[in-house]
Amino acid sequence: xxxxxxxxxxxxxxxxxxxxxxxxxxxxxxxxxxxxxxxxxxxxxxxxxxxxxxxxxxxxxxxxxxxxxxxxxxxxxxxxxxxxxxxxxxxxxxxxxxxxxxxxxxxxxxxxxxxxxxxxxxxxxxxxxxxxxxxxxxxxxxxxxxxxxxxxxxxxxxxxxxxxxxxxxxxxxxxxxxxxxxxxxxxxxxxxxxxxxxxxxxxxxxxxxxxxxxxx
Numbered sequence: 040x041x042x043x044x045x046x047x048x049x050x051x052x053x054x055x056x057x058x059x060x061x062x063x064x065x066x067x068x069x070x071x072x073x074x075x076x077x078x079x080x081x082x083x084x085x086x087x088x089x090x091x092x093x094x095x096x097x098x099x100x101x102x103x104x105x106x107x108x109x110x111x112x113x114x115x116x117x118x119x120x121x122x123x124x125x126x127x128x129x130x131x132x133x134x135x136x137x138x139x140x141x142x143x144x145x146x147x148x149x150x151x152x153x154x155x156x157x158x159x160x161x162x163x164x165x166x167x168x169x170x171x172x173x174x175x176x177x178x179x180x181x182x183x184x185x186x187x188x189x190x191x192x193x194x195x196x197x198x199x200x201x202x203x204x205x206x207x208x209x210x211x212x213x214x215x216x217x218x219x220x221x222x223x224x225x226x227x228x229x230x231x232x233x234x235x236x237x238x239x240x241x242x243x244x245x246x247x248x249x250x251x252x253x254x255x
Contacts, residue, residue: 074099075108075127075142079234082147084167089133089151091169092177094234095142100124108143123194130177137161165237171207182206183233198233201225223253 078094080086093110101124110117110129120128131140135153139146150161171178180186183203185196204227205213213221227233230249231241242249 075145077142077145077147079169080140080147080149080167081165081237083164084149084237085157085161085164086133086149086151086167086169088169089131089135090177091131091133092234093127093129093131093140093142095127097125097127109141111141113138121192123192126195128180167235167237168241169235170233170241198228200227 075095075097078096080091080093097107107119107124107127110119112131112133117129117131120130122128127142133149133151135151135155137148137150139148141147150157150164152166180193180195183198185199187194187196201221210221213224217224224230230243232238232243233241235241236243
């Protein structure tokens with residue numbers, strides 16, 4: 040009897056693994072997956088618009104080999120856009136109100152601000168401003184990044200700094216605001232959260248702290 044019970048449990052385990060393997064082979068996704076870092080939006084924030092790019096990266100993922108984590112919004116499965124690892128991108132259209140974005144095992148609550156007054160329970164959450172502005176909606180990555188497309192997938196390269204930034208912010212406007220010549224400060228992402236932030240001017244840290252990184 041003991042041997043029969045052991046065989047039954049082993050058979051059930053093998054069958055279960057076969058089902059999981061089949062699901063992964065179809066979807067290319069799994070509940071856990073590699074470590075994922077969410078770039079945008081932030082955890083527990085108020086969004087100015089519900090039309091957003093959910094942007095994540097898998098730092099340890101290798102192109103073409105990584106299984107993407109499962110994505111759900113309010114318990115409904117959503118799809119990732121066909122981007123090459125380590126980038127994960129999903130274009131979401133969220134209605135006004137609270138939403139739970141779940142990436143693998145991580146839950147990301149957000150609140151979308153609308154015409155109605157934000158409920159008191161969410162007023163302590165920081166307002167997250169997307170870059171470009173809230174009326175831009177989904178954004179074309181090619182506007183700021185070097186991009187290559189192959190086999191129906193998009194590979195995202197380095198940001199085209201400062202050329203991409205200077206398409207909207209002229210050198211004259213930059214120097215007037217920063218009180219600094221442009222040439223030494225061409226890596227804009229070192230000081231600014233270029234996808235969005237709750238900080239003024241999308242700064243990664245207070246101005247004094249940022250300046251002290253190069254100046255005594």
